[in-house]
Amino acid sequence: MCKQHFAARHSIIRRSLPDGTIVGGTEASIQSYPYQLSLEKLFYHHCGASIISNDWAVTAAHCVHKVSKRLLRVRAGSSFQGDGGSIHYIDTLISHSQFDIESVDYDIALLKVSSPFVFSDKIQPIRLPTQDEELIEGTMGTVTGWGVTKYGDKVASHFLLQLSLPVMNEQQCNVDYKVFGGVTPRMFCAGYSQGGGDVCQGESGGPLMADGELVGIVSWGVDCGKPEYPGVYTRVSVLRDWIREYSGV
Structure with a gap:
């Protein structure tokens, strides 16, 4: 991929704004997705994140890029x-050393909380895939987070939203994003080339779960639910060893 493609990709990345978007989502209960976190910046919802142990969470690196x-x-x-739940401040923040804000490659970061999560029916870790575990085309996953229901709206949902999306064919994903240089082995697409259900700003860093595992992290894309531009996710399985190395999980 050439630098101008990287720059173009960076210019359309779903930036971590408070007005998150899940196009076509329906309301959900935290008991159904107890690993879901709201990553707050200056006390306001900023990104999603996922619990992976009693003191570690994972999010997208671009969510915490140049943020104390x-x-x-x-x-x-x-x-x-x-509103509600428990608040945990960040003790340690580790972004992948190869993360590049221009290419959005290696878009993953670890958060160690200063006070451990107390597990309950509303707070639980999500299972991680094995290193290089295959993600099969057509697998249905569920993405969750807080947001508005269409791109450009300013008022975000107060309630957790859920949306089911299929893992896309890698070749089709590269075709859809050819103008932006395609995708790397650390990425995959989920959604529909014809548009429809999708996620957007504010849900970066949030989980895409399939078969009880964290298979993807909301990373980047063009607008929300726009035809020919499905959502792009960080492929967790290829970064599993990195998670273990730096968190012990």
């Missing part, structure tokens, strides 16, 4: 944006 850990905290165990 002192400005961040996570909210666990609540179906509601900015």
